[in-house]
Amino acid sequence: MPGHRFEAKHHKRLESAYRRRILPPTSTLKRFGLKKGMNVADIGAGSGYFLIPAARIAGPGTSAFGVDASDEILRIIDKKRHPSNVKLVHSRDGYSFKIESGTVDYVIASAVLHENHPVRLLREIRRIMKRGATLLIIDWRKDSLRAGPPAEERLSADEVRGICRQSKLKVTKSENLNPRYYAVVARKA
Numbered sequence: 001m002p003g004h005r006f007e008a009k010h011h012k013r014l015e016s017a018y019r020r021r022i023l024p025p026t027s028t029l030k031r032f033g034l035k036k037g038m039n040v041a042d043i044g045a046g047s048g049y050f051l052i053p054a055a056r057i058a059g060p061g062t063s064a065f066g067v068d069a070s071d072e073i074l075r076i077i078d079k080k081r082h083p084s085n086v087k088l089v090h091s092r093d094g095y096s097f098k099i100e101s102g103t104v105d106y107v108i109a110s111a112v113l114h115e116n117h118p119v120r121l122l123r124e125i126r127r128i129m130k131r132g133a134t135l136l137i138i139d140w141r142k143d144s145l146r147a148g149p150p151a152e153e154r155l156s157a158d159e160v161r162g163i164c165r166q167s168k169l170k171v172t173k174s175e176n177l178n179p180r181y182y183a184v185v186a187r188k189a
């Protein structure tokens with residue numbers, strides 16, 4: 001059973017000073033291979049926490065797609081100062097994105113997989129990825145419950161690695177980032 005979807009009214013929680021300290025967006029993206037010149041998509045972009053730094057790293061001439069199922073949250077991003085390569089994409093059902101197949105070099109899925117049917121979501125993510133593209137999944141650890149969704153809604157890193165393999169994505173890295181989140185990196189062969 002997928003977990004419940006995040007409500008836009010809580011968007012400020014995504015921008016807390018503590019989160020910025022334990023999960024600094026720019027250095028996290030660079031550390032996991034996001035580079036200048038890449039087309040990037042942030043699935044479940046929320047407040048733009050990763051999307052806006054990702055768009056800056058990717059730079060001019062690229063597309064930085066901010067995909068979200070919530071119209072309300074996309075309006076919040078749109079009101080922020082953001083680079084001109086940001087393209088906001090509303091996905092009503094959350095499982096189909098208006099992005100051409102095989103065009104994205106780097107996909108971010110942070111704190112979103114557990115809110116969905118993960119295999120359905122990865123199928124659509126894989127569709128938009130180029131061959132050799134990278135997928136960075138960040139999600140809530142199951143072994144530390146001080147904040148975030150209830151344990152039964154979370155996916156462990158082990159479960160996510162299995163779902164990636166089932167979705168024909170090759171896992172290249174998996175590690176705990178901090179007391180709250182882990183990262184799993186996968187590649188489309």
Ligand SMILES: C[S@@+](CC[C@H](N)C(=O)[O-])C[C@H]1O[C@@H](n2cnc3c(N)ncnc32)[C@H](O)[C@@H]1O
Binds near residue numbers: 043
């Ligand atoms: C917990 S927030 C995380 C936001 C951001 N990724 C971050 O880490 O700061 C989850 C966001 O994903 C969106 N979302 C959940 N499932 C989605 C889906 N299948 N497709 C697009 N957006 C989705 C929600 O509307 C919400 O804005």
